[in-house]
Amino acid sequence: MGSLLKSTRNTRALPTGTLRYIRSDYPGCLSDEEVSWLRKNGVTTIIDL
Secondary structure, rough: OOOOOOOOOOOOEOOOOOOEEEEOOOOOOOHHHHHHHHOOOOOOOOOOO
């Protein structure tokens, strides 16, 4: 399985059937296109534990 984003190695939706929860490796170098895609899909909060 590939990553949802080109600039990360391991971005994927958790198995909820929606894009409500996404997990990823470090998303520190997202392109403008990727940020746009995240916003368009309702991803507005990043939590780093």
